[in-house]
Amino acid sequence: MKHIKWYFLVLLLIMADQLTKQWVYVSMSLYESFAVTSFLSITHAHNPGAAFSFLANQDGWQQYFLVLISVIASLAIIIWMTKTSRLQSLKLAALSLILSGAVGNLIDRALFGFVIDFIDLHYQNFYWPVFNIADSIIIIGAILLIIADLKQNKKPANE
Secondary structure, three states: OOOHHHHHHHHHHHHHHHHHHHHHHHHOOOOOEEEOOOOEEEEEEEEOOOHHHOOOOOOOHHHHHHHHHHHHHHHHHHHHHHOOOOOOHHHHHHHHHHHHHHHHHHHHHHHHOOEEEEEEEEEOOEEOOOEOHHHHHHHHHHHHHHHHHHHHHHOOOOO
């Protein structure tokens, strides 16, 4: 199978995401929080919407819509990965991270109707929206994908 090591990475990251979410889900009450540092807390939260709680206040239709979007995006990323050269390791790493995060959150939406969030960053009176490992690796993957694209576009046309 082409890119097997990248799919293995995807599997490991999905497992890490799901294990951390399940730990929070079974060991903490909803909205329970404990401080790790002065700027980081673990806070059990549920997000029935998308990023930054977009569509969270709808009457339930968004669960099915977001599951469908996640499935389509995941399939598109898998196709993109299969069409990507083995030599483009930064792009494959980026796509693997994005796929891992998309599937991690897809599992939550399909099982629970919401995504389990728990990473709570704050400074004084500023609070970032609570997020999870899947969200983090999607962002890191998107940044790496931009970097990979910029590097690829810098190469001379004859390479």
